[in-house]
Amino acid sequence: MDNKAMKGVIKMTIKTKFDLNEDVYVIKRVKVDTSYKCNICEGKGLIYFKGEKLECPKCEGVGIINSPNNYMYEWQVRSTKIYRVNPEVTKDCQIDRYSVLCSYGYTTDEDYIYKIEEDAIIECQKMNKIEKQNRE
Ligand SMILES: [Zn+2]
Numbered sequence: 591m592d593n594k595a596m597k598g599v600i601k602m603t604i605k606t607k608f609d610l611n612e613d614v615y616v617i618k619r620v621k622v623d624t625s626y627k628c629n630i631c632e633g634k635g636l637i638y639f640k641g642e643k644l645e646c647p648k649c650e651g652v653g654i655i656n657s658p659n660n661y662m663y664e665w666q667v668r669s670t671k672i673y674r675v676n677p678e679v680t681k682d683c684q685i686d687r688y689s690v691l692c693s694y695g696y697t698t699d700e701d702y703i704y705k706i707e708e709d710a711i712i713e714c715q716k717m718n719k720i721e722k723q724n725r726e
Contacts, residue, residue, distance in 0.1 A: 608672045614703050615710035622664045624657040665717040667710045
């Protein structure tokens with residue numbers, strides 16, 4: 591680059607907590623299907639009793655047990671990499687947005703990214719406890 595092109599260019603170095611391609615763990619709130627295969631009829635919807643074929647009394651012939659809403663929210667840990675740093679600078683000049691590489695590829699706050707898996711798991715358990723309290 592010649593001097594003319596360099597004019598007006600401000601080079602800024604921003605220190606980030608995470609580096610590009612760094613292996614990290616993110617915690618994410620996901621919708622979980624809570625329905626499960628009926629344990630009485632084993633998903634068939636029918637039971638045999640004294641030689642007769644009857645509709646399963648537990649699942650009413652559906653073969654699947656649904657909880658009231660059929661789903662709940664749960665925090666899960668995902669292993670991933672930092673693939674982009676989004677320079678979204680906060681008031682106190684901190685970078686707090688990162689893009690993490692997941693199968694679903696999404697952007698998250700620094701608060702949801704961990705270097706150590708155990709830390710992410712502990713945080714997940716904490717969040718799930720709150721999630722459970724909110725459900726009750
Ligand atoms: Zn059943």
